[in-house]
Amino acid sequence: MSAPEKPAPPVNYWTKPYWNAANEGKLIIQRCLDCQKHIFYPRICCPFCFSDRIEWVPASGKGRVYTYTVVRSNAPSAFIGDMPFVIAIVRLEEGVQMLTNIVGCDPDEVRCEMPVEVTFERLNENFVLPKFKPAGSE
Ligand SMILES: [Zn+2]
Numbered sequence: 001m002s003a004p005e006k007p008a009p010p011v012n013y014w015t016k017p018y019w020n021a022a023n024e025g026k027l028i029i030q031r032c033l034d035c036q037k038h039i040f041y042p043r044i045c046c047p048f049c050f051s052d053r054i055e056w057v058p059a060s061g062k063g064r065v066y067t068y069t070v071v072r073s074n075a076p077s078a079f080i081g082d083m084p085f086v087i088a089i090v091r092l093e094e095g096v097q098m099l100t101n102i103v104g105c106d107p108d109e110v111r112c113e114m115p116v117e118v119t120f121e122r123l124n125e126n127f128v129l130p131k132f133k134p135a136g137s138e
Helices: 016-023 077-082
Strands: 028-032 054-058 062-071 085-092 097-102 115-122 129-132
Touching: 016 028, 016 054, 028 129, 062 097
Parallel strands: 097 129
Antiparallel strands: 028 054, 062 085, 062 115, 085 097, 115 129
16 A cells, blocks of 8 residues: 655645745745845734835745754654655744754754755645755755
8 A cells, every 4th residue: 555645735825936036946035125124934924014015035945954853653654655854943044933844864864953955855746845854955
């Protein structure tokens, strides 16, 4: 029996630009035109000043591991084949935090404050997921 398909992210009009960019291997985030703060996850208005004047800007793709956990057992069935895998919160240089995976290294090598950079993994024919790997790694 093959593993069930991994769930795909929900897409709506305010997240569509993010997923379109990811499909092209680009990481973009929102920035408020009124208070200038960066925003992630995508929203329809600024969570700081409630302005609806929001633009999309390229993100550096560089950040540090804020916190993480290594999943070694009891993953949902679609993810069993990936174990062990790392679920992390990465804080980008822009200040926003992303829930993501750390890939491209042994899970035991991951540390808080480790420098990481974005990489892209195709989930299926419709989605590419931004993930993070140790900075400077292949
Ligand atoms: Zn704002």
